[in-house]
Amino acid sequence: MLDFPNAKINLGLYITEKRPDGFHNLQSCFYPVRWCDALEILPSEQERFDMTGLPVPGNPETNLCLKAYKLLQKDYNLPPVHMHLHKVIPMGAGLGGGSADAAFTLRLLNQMFELDLSAESLENYARQLGSDCAFFVQNKPVIATERGDVFTPVELSLSGYTCVIVYPELHITTAEAYGSIVPKQPTCTMQMLLKQDVKVWREVLKNDFEEALFPKYxxxxxIKQELYEAGAAYASMTGSGSAIYGLFEGEGPDESVFSGQYTVWKGLL
Structure with missing residues (x-):
């Protein structure tokens, strides 16, 4: 079975408080985009996992796809599989690529072995793998709160907008990003902010990590300024990583505007 785990962007991101468990509570809108990895899972005589595409740091045995498989294998006695991940979404970019890979592994295994797990059950497994993994089970725009794993549906469509994501080949770890954050409560709810016109978001919709990381990098x-100069209605850092995106009415600029050392993705929302 073959599927294409996709990235997400954050429309606003507010770090509201540090939790007793060491994590942080947040408020954000998660919105899926079509920048995708490729994940194939096949029956196999023995368990295998391999990767191509972008190099993934660390031991492959700790990859979230394998961890997702082990979770379901333990509870449902799954037979061996061969998983192949082709990595396209950059890491340390705030795009949720690794989380998507894990969630799509759960989804594919659920289909492949006819486990008949509900979306709620899959989300509960995904929450054991990472704070934003559960989002990719249903893969629809949501308001995310607590650790980024409690969701409220949101009526929001950016249909007709083009998203341009610029990744400056800069890997920012979650620990580095959160180490500079001073939690604070936003002055307005995400629901109220998102009801405003996209062109107003520039003034009211913020990502707290920008204040912490922009002076350092x-x-x-x-890049954010270049996106606005290219005509973006709204531009922002996504997540806690280094990717910056712009939302453009219509087709948006040619990717060559951001040529050179940057990786650029462009697609309709």
Whole structure:
């Protein structure tokens, strides 16, 4: 079975408080985009996992796809499989690529072995793998709260907008990003902010990590400014990583505007 785990962007991101368990509570809108990895799972005589595409740091045995398989194998005595992941979504970019890979592994195994697990059950497994993994089970725009794993549906469509994501080949770890954050409560709810016109978001919809990371990495605010100069209605860092995206009415600029050392993805929402 073959599927294509997709990335997400954050429309606003507010870190509201540090939790007793060491994690942080947040408020954000998660919105899926079509920048995708490729994941294939096949029956096999023995358990196998391999990767192509972008190099993934760390031991392959700790990959979230394998962890997702082990979770279901333990509870449902799954037979061996061969999993192949082709990595396209950059890591440390705030795009949720690894989380998507894990959630799509759960989804594919559920179909492949006819486990008949509900979306709620799959989300509960996904929550054991990472804070935003559960989002990719249903893969629809939501308001995310607590650790980013409690969801409220949101009526929001960016149909007709083009998203341009610029990744400056800069890997920012979650620990580094959160280490500079001072939690605070936003002055307005995400629901109220998102009801405003996209062109107003520039003034009211913020990502708290920008304040912490932009002074340290000056190329990030420069990319954001270039997106606005190219005609973006709204531009922001996504997640806690280094990717900066712009939302454009219509087709948006040519990717060559951001040529050079940057990786650029462009697609309709």
């Amino acid at each position: 000056p190329e990030l605010p420069q």
